[in-house]
Structures are given as C-alpha cells and as structure tokens.
Amino acid sequence: MTDIVIDLNADLAEGYGRWILTDDEAMLSVVTSANVACGFHAGDPSIMRKVCDIAAERGVRIGAQVSYRDLAGFGRRAMDVPSDELADEVTYQIGALEVFARAAGAKVAYVKPHGALYNRVVADKEQASAVAAGTLLADPGLPVMCLPDSAMHLEAQRAGLEVISEAFVDRAYTAAGTLVPRGEPGAVITDPRQVAHRAVMLAREGRVTTQDGEPVHVQARSLCLHGDTPGAVGIARHVRAALDAAGVTLEAFA
Structure with a gap:
C-alpha cells in the first residue's frame, strides 16, 4: 500500500475550573495536533497551560480553538456578533493561548473555529472574513483549519492565510459535504469500529459515506476527533490503530 501522511486532531482543554470534560493527557498520546480551547467556550488558564505543557513535551502541535463567547452553551449556540468585535475576540483568544504555548517551549501553530462559529463560517462569508481578519492580526503566518471549499476556506x-482542510471521522455528513447538525439523530458517531473505518476511508480514498448511505468526496490534510464524546480515548486509539494498519502515517501537517 502507498504510504499516506495525515494529521489527526482533537478538541482538548474543554474543562473549566472543577469541571473536567476531556481526558487531555490520554488523548495527547494519540493525536498529532491539539485544538486547545481558549477560554470562550471552555478552557481556563490552568487547563490551557497544562495542555500546552503536555503537548509540547510530546511533540503535538498546538492550535487555538476560537469560539463565540459562550461558556454556558459550550460555544454551540448560534450567536450574532458584529464582525469587528468577532475579529478582535479571535485575536484575543489566539494571544491568550500563545503565552502558554511559548512558556511550554512551543507556539500556536494554527487556528480552528469551534462549534457554532465553525458551522456558521461554513457558509457565512462575513463571519468567515472576521475570523480571517482576527487570525491575520494575531499572526499572518497562522493557517486556518476548516472544512474544504467552505466560506472560511x-x-x-483571500486574506493570504494558509488553509488546512479537515474531515470529521466521528460526525455524520450530508450529501453537500457538510456536517449533520448535532441536534439530529445520528449526527455524532460513537461506535469505535465505525469511526475507525471512516478514518481509513477518508485518509486513503478521500471519501466518506453520508447519513443517506451515499459517498461524498472530502479531501483533507487533517482528520478530527471530538475529545468530549463519551469513550473518546478508546475511539481515538481504534482510529490510530486502524490508520497504522492501513499504512497511513500520522504526522502533524507541515
């Protein structure tokens, strides 16, 4: 089999104070890139620092997972934020994480929107432009991770930023190549074997089966797992083992 190199990312640092949602240390033994919550949907300073420390120690790339300001809703509620304000909030979140990344001897290597913001910038040109502007202000060299061919992409x-296209191995897809909304049945896939199979198909063939059973093409440089899914660590290990067995090399994007 021809060797394929792909990145495996996961949403981490999604706790707050006494509430711990993700097993960050275990996930950081599996993934190659960590989307670190920056305090707006989850992630307090101590959690952010700890995840950066472990990620740097293990050679895992650190990404800023920027969100609408929505701690109560975990960043998954639709919000209308003026573009200039959103741009500033994106810059702010990247800056907060950069301090901890540098303290760990690393750096913020990319930016990825979270939750409702991620879904919004799939089609909303204005909000996508604001995320790009906020990223550009923080660091013009930062890539943005997003769905391929989306408004964010x-x-x-257009802003001169590099794009890292990604696909989701644990989320259902529509025929249009977008994610099935979380409120719909079957939107989140939790069977480890099914998720692992989808990961191999995406990595080797650039396609995934939609909720309706039809194939859709999704070319991605990175595959995403959600750290807050029940049994996330076990799912991640199944995915990594399946990719290894299929001759896929896991490596953070260059």
Missing part, C-alpha cells in the same frame, strides 16, 4: 485564502 475561501476567506482565509
């Missing part, structure tokens, strides 16, 4: 490119 196009606006990031």
Whole structure:
C-alpha cells in the first residue's frame, strides 16, 4: 500500500475550573495536533497551560480553538456578533493561548473555529472574513483549519492565510459535504469500529459515506476527533490503530 501522511486532531482543554470534560493527557498520546480551547467556550488558564505543557513535551502541535463567547452553551449556540468585535475576540483568544504555548517551549501553530462559529463560517462569508481578519492580526503566518471549499476556506485564502482542510471521522455528513447538525439523530458517531473505518476511508480514498448511505468526496490534510464524546480515548486509539494498519502515517501537517 502507498504510504499516506495525515494529521489527526482533537478538541482538548474543554474543562473549566472543577469541571473536567476531556481526558487531555490520554488523548495527547494519540493525536498529532491539539485544538486547545481558549477560554470562550471552555478552557481556563490552568487547563490551557497544562495542555500546552503536555503537548509540547510530546511533540503535538498546538492550535487555538476560537469560539463565540459562550461558556454556558459550550460555544454551540448560534450567536450574532458584529464582525469587528468577532475579529478582535479571535485575536484575543489566539494571544491568550500563545503565552502558554511559548512558556511550554512551543507556539500556536494554527487556528480552528469551534462549534457554532465553525458551522456558521461554513457558509457565512462575513463571519468567515472576521475570523480571517482576527487570525491575520494575531499572526499572518497562522493557517486556518476548516472544512474544504467552505466560506472560511475561501476567506482565509483571500486574506493570504494558509488553509488546512479537515474531515470529521466521528460526525455524520450530508450529501453537500457538510456536517449533520448535532441536534439530529445520528449526527455524532460513537461506535469505535465505525469511526475507525471512516478514518481509513477518508485518509486513503478521500471519501466518506453520508447519513443517506451515499459517498461524498472530502479531501483533507487533517482528520478530527471530538475529545468530549463519551469513550473518546478508546475511539481515538481504534482510529490510530486502524490508520497504522492501513499504512497511513500520522504526522502533524507541515
């Protein structure tokens, strides 16, 4: 089999104070890139620092997972934020994480929107442009991780930013190549074997089966797992083992 190199990312640091949602240390033994919550949907300073420390120690790339300001809703509620305000909030979140990344001897290597913001910038050009502007202000060299051919993809490119296209191995897809909304049945896939199979198909063939059973093409440089899914660590290990067995090399994107 021809060797394929792909990144495996996960949403981490999604706790707050006494509430711990993700097993960050275990997940950081599996993934190659960590989408670190920056305090707006989850992630307090101590959690952010700890995840950066472990990620740097293990050679895992650190990404800023930026969100709408929505701690109560975990960043998954739709919000209307003026573009200039959103841009500033994106810059702010990246800056907060950069301090901890540098203290760990690393750096913020990319930016990825979270939750409702991620879904919004798939089609909303104005909000996507604001995320790009906020990223550009923080560091013009930061890539943006997003769905391929989305508004975010196009606006990031228009701003001169590199784009890291990603696919989700534990989320259901529509025929249009977008994610099935979380409120719908079957939107989140939790069977480890099914998730692992989807990961191999995405990595080796660039396609995934939609909720309706039809194939859809998704070319991605990174595959995403959600750290807050029940049994996330076991799912991640199944995915990594399946990719290894299929001749796929896991490595953070260059």
